[in-house]
Each structure stands twice: as C-alpha cells, then as structure tokens.
Amino acid sequence: MKATWEKIEKNLGVLEVEVDADRVAAALDKAFNKVVKQVSVPGFRKGKVPRPIFEKRYGIESLYQDAIDFLLPEAYGEAVEQTDIFPVDSPDVEIDQFAKGESFKFKAKVTVKPEVTLGEYKGVEVPVSKIEVSDEELTQELERLQQRHAxxxxxxxxxxxxxxxxxxxxxxxxxxxxxxxxxxxxxxxxxxxxxxxxxxxxxxxxxxxxxxxxxxxxxxxxxxxxxxxxxxxxxxxxxxxxxxxxLPELDDEFAKDVSEFDTLAEFKEDLKKQLLERKENEAKAAREGAVVEKVAENATIDIPEAMVKSEVQNMVRDFDNRLRSQGMNLEMFLGFSGQSKEDLEEQMKTDAEKRVRNNLVLEQVAKAENIEVSEAEIDEELKNMADAYKRSVEEIRSILESNGSFANLKEEISLRKTIALLVENSKEVEAPAAAAE
Structure with a gap:
C-alpha cells in the first residue's frame, strides 16, 4: 500500500492512498460471503449460490460498496500510521478508483493536530499565594457543618x-x-x-x-x-x-457528634488546620493553573474547531455523569434550568478551547524537555489506584486495558511531570499595588 500526505492549509491536508489489487480481491471475497447469505436464486439453496452465477445475475459492481466498507477503514488507519499524522476529525473521503482487478485509490481530506510554537515557558511569573484562615472563614465552615447535620x-x-x-x-x-x-x-x-x-x-x-x-x-x-x-x-x-x-447547637455535644474531639474548642482548632491544608492544596492547584495559562498564552497555535467541539462533547458527557451521580440527568437539568443543550455547549466552549490549548502546549513542552514515563512510574500509579479502589494491581491494569484507558495513564503521568517542571521553574511575585484614585 502507498500513502502520501500533503498539507494544503493550516491544519488541513490531503491523504492520497493506493491499495494493492490483491487486497481489493480479498475485500470483494469478503463482501460476497456477506451478501450471498441473503440471496435466493432458483435452483440453489439460500446462501449457496456459486460466485460466477451471482456475478452474472447481479453484476460484480453489486459487491463494491460492501467491499469498500470493509477495506476503507483498514486502509485509512494504515495510511495514517504510515504518514505519521494525527487526525482530530472524521476524514472527508473521495473514491478515485475501485474495480475488480485494479488497485483501490482514494483521497481523504484530514484535519490534523496543530503545530505548537512554544514561547517562554521557563521562568514565567505568577502572583504569590497568601495562605491563611480567617475567623470569618472558620465560622462559615462551622455553619456549613451545621447545615449538613441539620x-x-x-x-x-x-x-x-x-x-x-x-x-x-x-x-x-x-x-x-x-x-x-x-x-x-x-x-x-x-x-x-x-x-x-x-x-x-x-x-x-x-x-x-x-x-x-x-x-x-x-x-x-x-x-x-x-x-x-x-x-x-x-x-x-x-x-x-x-x-x-x-440546626444543631454549636457546643461540645456537636463536636462529639461530628468529630473525634470532646470539646468544641479542640474541634475548631483541628478544623482550622484542615482548612489551612485545604487552602495549601488549592494554592498549589492555583499556581499550577496560573503557570500553565501563562505558558499557553506565550505559545502560538491555531486550534481546529473540531478539537474544540470534541472537548465540548466530553465536558457535556462528564457533566451528565455528575448529574446522574446526584440522582438527576442532563435532560432533567435542561428542563429545570430552561436551557437547551446548544446553550450549555455554547457556555462550555471557552473552557473547552482553553483545555485543548493547554493540553497541546503541555504536550509540546514535554517533547521539548524530553520528558519520559518509566515503567516504574506506571507501576507506582497502578499501585496507588489499586490502594484507592481496594483492588489488586492486576485487576486495575486489566480494567484499564479492557476499556482502552491504559494508554491514557502514561499521558496523565507525563502531564503531571510536565506541569511540575513548569512550576519548579516559575517565579512567584507580589501583585502590583492598586493605583490610588
């Protein structure tokens, strides 16, 4: 099989493919074996019509569409691999030649993953995070606990x-x-x-x-x-x-009911530590997000609309799953909120584009920095997942492999390592004071 790739504009190109005649013949055989099961010809049992009689009665051309349906996806996949491109949308296929005894030729217009030109990605500056828990925040957390235990x-x-x-x-x-x-x-x-x-x-x-x-x-x-x-x-x-x-009273009895402590004072002290730890984690996540945003802003990239649409669909699906976990679903939510699905998708579009941009830039940084994921790191990740879900490592690996998620595991680890590198090489700076009026 021959395959060539030519870029015609931005992220769009044409994939030209020619499949050998012997594979066309094999696809026609497969098409015949499928179609003949439904064919009845006088003098022959159903499904037992000889090939020459079938072709004489119905014509070899009657098998072409089924043969193409068998051969095209397989040939397209091989051509993508051979030309080392990364399609991000369904191809627009044009059949140039398909006939018995001849090669199969087709062209496919394909939108591919865009090229990323990195800007400055080391030493980017982000605002310093101030981590403290105020008395007001502690009071609000206690009130939330009151509501939860009402x-x-x-x-x-x-x-x-x-x-x-x-x-x-x-x-x-x-x-x-x-x-x-x-x-x-x-x-x-x-x-x-x-x-x-x-x-x-x-x-x-x-x-x-x-x-x-x-x-x-x-x-x-x-x-x-x-x-x-x-x-x-x-x-x-x-x-x-x-x-x-x-609402329950905020007293020692409340502390005993909701915690391991005997007094409200002890519980409040521990709760303040929990809030501080939560804020530290939030600050860490915020710094990571700010660094990635800054690095993405510094990069040059032309994002295909197909990638944004795909990410929007992923976000809608995730949102529906979260609703279902709460006893609702997407249809009910849309009914109660008075929105259409198109409204929801439009609201998600900006975030979807940002996600796509960030992921593409992080992927390019990982390539530039030669970030690799070792088998030991994968094994450690599997062990952590096994501990979290109380399953064996072998079970977790089997589940991920069966649902096609195992390859994503390596990408996730690479993503985390890339973000850690960017954060390590970033600088926290004090935000400029607001100008006096």
Missing part, C-alpha cells in the same frame, strides 16, 4: 418558607393540555433552590400541608423545548408534607 422536621401548622422541603404532586398543562415531563407525585422540592421554572417555587411558599393551588408560570423564551418556550403554563400543585431544617 435535622429535617415535619412542619404541621406553619406555612412553607424558603429553605423548607415541600413534598408535592404537580400536574402541568399549557392551554389545558398536559405536556411531557410536567407531572410528578410526592416530589421533594427545596424551596428557594431555583431548580424549577422561575416563579414556581415562590408560589409554593406560604402554602400549608394539605393545600392545593394552581401555580401559573411562563416558560423562558430560550427554553430547550421549542413547543413550550415562552408559553404560559398552569401547574396544579398539592402539598403533602413540609419539612424544615433544625
């Missing part, structure tokens, strides 16, 4: 307030017609969480257990469902139960 108590007589959890039935309709996703029974809604259509939760506030009410709202103009966007809706709501958070 008890939900059933409210019998009082009216619903913001912050209460209302157990409700709702039945939504537009112009008297129910719409999909507008009905639920015994749904737990935290009032004031702004998870429902604007105005819905406000109208539940003030209701008592057992009350019913028609809640009137208007769907946002940019609502993800075009049939509902901008429409007025009526939800028949019934309140089954109200629950209210009762």
């Amino acid at each position: 008890e939900l108590v059933v409210v019998d007589e009082d009216a619903a307030q913001s912050g209460d959890t209302a157990i409700i039935d709702f039945d939504g309709s537009v112009d008297g017609v129910q719409f999909e996703g507008g009905q639920a029974e015994k749904y737990s809604l935290e009032l004031g969480s702004n998870t429902f259509i604007p105005g819905f939760e406000d109208q539940v506030i003030g209701l008592h257990t057992g009350d019913s009410k028609d809640v009137e709202v208007t769907f946002p103009e940019n609502y993800h469902s075009a049939d509902l966007a901008g429409k007025q809706a009526v939800f028949k709501v019934k309140v089954h139960e109200l629950k209210r958070k009762v």
Whole structure:
C-alpha cells in the first residue's frame, strides 16, 4: 500500500492512498460471503449460490460498496500510521478508483493536530499565594457543618418558607393540555433552590400541608423545548408534607457528634488546620493553573474547531455523569434550568478551547524537555489506584486495558511531570499595588 500526505492549509491536508489489487480481491471475497447469505436464486439453496452465477445475475459492481466498507477503514488507519499524522476529525473521503482487478485509490481530506510554537515557558511569573484562615472563614465552615447535620422536621401548622422541603404532586398543562415531563407525585422540592421554572417555587411558599393551588408560570423564551418556550403554563400543585431544617447547637455535644474531639474548642482548632491544608492544596492547584495559562498564552497555535467541539462533547458527557451521580440527568437539568443543550455547549466552549490549548502546549513542552514515563512510574500509579479502589494491581491494569484507558495513564503521568517542571521553574511575585484614585 502507498500513502502520501500533503498539507494544503493550516491544519488541513490531503491523504492520497493506493491499495494493492490483491487486497481489493480479498475485500470483494469478503463482501460476497456477506451478501450471498441473503440471496435466493432458483435452483440453489439460500446462501449457496456459486460466485460466477451471482456475478452474472447481479453484476460484480453489486459487491463494491460492501467491499469498500470493509477495506476503507483498514486502509485509512494504515495510511495514517504510515504518514505519521494525527487526525482530530472524521476524514472527508473521495473514491478515485475501485474495480475488480485494479488497485483501490482514494483521497481523504484530514484535519490534523496543530503545530505548537512554544514561547517562554521557563521562568514565567505568577502572583504569590497568601495562605491563611480567617475567623470569618472558620465560622462559615462551622455553619456549613451545621447545615449538613441539620435535622429535617415535619412542619404541621406553619406555612412553607424558603429553605423548607415541600413534598408535592404537580400536574402541568399549557392551554389545558398536559405536556411531557410536567407531572410528578410526592416530589421533594427545596424551596428557594431555583431548580424549577422561575416563579414556581415562590408560589409554593406560604402554602400549608394539605393545600392545593394552581401555580401559573411562563416558560423562558430560550427554553430547550421549542413547543413550550415562552408559553404560559398552569401547574396544579398539592402539598403533602413540609419539612424544615433544625440546626444543631454549636457546643461540645456537636463536636462529639461530628468529630473525634470532646470539646468544641479542640474541634475548631483541628478544623482550622484542615482548612489551612485545604487552602495549601488549592494554592498549589492555583499556581499550577496560573503557570500553565501563562505558558499557553506565550505559545502560538491555531486550534481546529473540531478539537474544540470534541472537548465540548466530553465536558457535556462528564457533566451528565455528575448529574446522574446526584440522582438527576442532563435532560432533567435542561428542563429545570430552561436551557437547551446548544446553550450549555455554547457556555462550555471557552473552557473547552482553553483545555485543548493547554493540553497541546503541555504536550509540546514535554517533547521539548524530553520528558519520559518509566515503567516504574506506571507501576507506582497502578499501585496507588489499586490502594484507592481496594483492588489488586492486576485487576486495575486489566480494567484499564479492557476499556482502552491504559494508554491514557502514561499521558496523565507525563502531564503531571510536565506541569511540575513548569512550576519548579516559575517565579512567584507580589501583585502590583492598586493605583490610588
């Protein structure tokens, strides 16, 4: 097989491929073996038609598309490897020649990973991080713990307030017609969480257990469902139960319940240490991020739109997985927030482009610095993962290999080593004082 690559503009080029005639013949054989199973010809059992009779009746050309479908992906993959290019999008393929007894020729327009020209990447300056825990931050953390350990108590007589959890039935309709996703029974809604259509939760506030009410709202103009966007809706709501958070007292008993300490003073001292450690980790991550951002800004790179789109899809998928872990999904989130999937993707686009840029630049720095990952480092990473998931190293390796993630492990280690090198060679400087007015 012959393959040549010619760049035509920026990150776009043409891959010209010629596959030998004997491989074309093998692909036609494979196509025949697939098609003949479905063919019935008088005098022959189904699937047993001889090749010459099949070709005489249907023509050899009837096998071409199936043969191309078999051969093209295989030949394209080999050509990519042979020419040492890195496609980042599906190719635009044009068949030049395919016939029995002849070679198979095709051209593929391919968008490839862009070239990166590094600027200054050693000695970049980033603002110094000040790490301290204020009394106010300690108080806020204690209040968060109070909220987390609050008890939900059933409210019998009082009216619903913001912050209460209302157990409700709702039945939504537009112009008297129910719409999909507008009905639920015994749904737990935290009032004031702004998870429902604007105005819905406000109208539940003030209701008592057992009350019913028609809640009137208007769907946002940019609502993800075009049939509902901008429409007025009526939800028949019934309140089954109200629950209210009762915060525990901040005293020694609270400290005993939530920690290993006997007194609130001891717990607060330990909590301050935890907050300080958390801030140190955040400062470390912030410095790494700032250094990478600065190095990426100094580089010259023309990012293909296909790479940004791909990263956006990865981000949407990750977001959906996080929602599912919380008992929700992407469709529900879009419905409650009044957004479309396109709105969400547009919001993610800037971050996606930044991620792509940063990763490409880090990859180039790793090449420039000859950063390599040893087998010992891979083994250490596998051991850490095995300890974290309480599985054997062999199990972790097998899982990663089976789902195709093992190669990513080496890339992740290389990425961390590259970032560590950049941080080690960066400088923390005091931010300039604000100019007097």
